[in-house]
Amino acid sequence: MVKVEICAGSHCSLVGALNILETLEELQTEYPGQIQIEKVECMDMCDDIKNAPVIRVNDDLITSAQTQMVISKVMERIK
Ligand code: FES
Structure with missing residues (x-):
């Protein structure tokens, strides 16, 4: 099981966190x-x-996150 925590605070939401959430x-x-x-x-x-x-x-903190990068990190841990 891969655990993904997405910051839904106002700054992160403003710069696309919720778009990444949709893709996830x-x-x-x-x-x-x-x-x-x-x-x-x-x-x-x-x-x-x-x-x-x-x-x-999981324990890997990603700043300036972009969709593709996050998906890759998740996929690495699924496989
Ligand atoms: S809104 Fe502060 S870390 Fe995301």
């Missing part, structure tokens, strides 16, 4: 029971807006 939800449908997605409050990493969006895949 599609991936979750393709791999039932293998991906757990959790929306979390501000992770206090966005003092510098460049860090947003912030996403954690």
